[in-house]
Amino acid sequence: MRIYHTIFLLILTTTLMSQDYVGSKKCKMCHKKDKTGNQFKSWINSRHSNAFETLKGDEAIEIAKEKGLGNPWEEEACVKCHVTGYGKGGYEIKNAEFWAQTKDGKKPTKAVKRMENLKGVGCEVCHGPGSKYKSKKKMVAINKGTMDGAALGLIQPTEQLCIECHNEESPSYKPFDFEEFYPKIAHPLP
Ligand code: HEC
């Protein structure tokens, strides 16, 4: 029976995983126009976009050392809140061999580029994995209300989602107040 259970779980995960995390650069091409609110610019100027780089700074290294951890950018205990889709089919901690992969001796492979674009707290942390909803046709239909975004992986972000990371497990936790924090990252459609 156990083997069937495992196979069932494998199929279930593969189905769920088919809504893939694509990385914030894929959202950029359509969400960088001032006329429609330039959500990309607002995100790139927020601290979320830089969250992975923060793990390479002196402060992060100090915090990790105190906790008896290694390089914070390679520790699950830190990475999980500073990247996109950790443990959900998004960012994964990879070794040097992975990062060195190239397709022609120079350019990084697609897999490497995707992983690079999942560093930091990207669009898909809050809006859900983008592979199924990111086409223009679907985005417009979702916006008009003629297509159900949720069925394509688009999620409606709420305060609950913020608290998945903005909580006391964060070594530098600042009491999270949605009313105060949300305006700092807001990027509405005009
Ligand atoms: C091919 C172009 C395109 C791409 C790529 C794209 N979008 Fe969109 N998106 C649109 C358009 C067009 C709209 C409708 C609103 C508008 O005109 O700006 C929209 C609307 C949205 C909305 C609002 C939906 C609603 O309920 O009204 C969200 C959220 C969103 N996009 C997030 C994303 C994210 C996250 C990504 C990357 C994973 C992404 N989009 C990639 C074109 C795109």
Ligand code: HEC
């Ligand atoms: C995946 C984890 C994660 C989620 C979910 C998340 N954040 Fe963050 N947030 C972070 C991290 C990590 C930082 C710090 C980044 C840095 O400084 O490098 C941060 C920083 C911020 C900051 C800057 C804080 C400051 O002191 O200036 C604001 C504002 C913020 N987040 C708002 C929000 C809101 C609002 C939501 C929900 C809509 C949210 N965050 C969801 C991880 C997350």
Ligand code: HEC
């Ligand atoms: C930390 C969480 C977070 C991140 C990161 C984030 N967003 Fe959002 N986004 C939100 C929230 C919350 C709203 C407001 C949703 C609402 O009003 O119901 C929103 C609204 C939007 C809207 C307007 C939807 C509407 O109906 O007005 C678009 C478009 C959008 N985001 C695209 C993006 C894109 C593109 C990125 C990356 C470049 C991104 N977001 C990054 C949380 C986030």
Ligand code: HEC
């Ligand atoms: C539960 C999610 C979570 C985990 C786990 C986490 N962080 Fe963070 N980190 C955040 C959030 C959210 C912020 C934004 C400031 C705040 O409210 O804590 C942040 C901010 C930071 C900052 C910027 C501090 C500042 O001045 O605001 C550093 C440095 C940092 N984290 C390092 C680490 C290190 C190192 C680890 C692992 C030991 C870690 N984080 C684990 C969520 C997390």
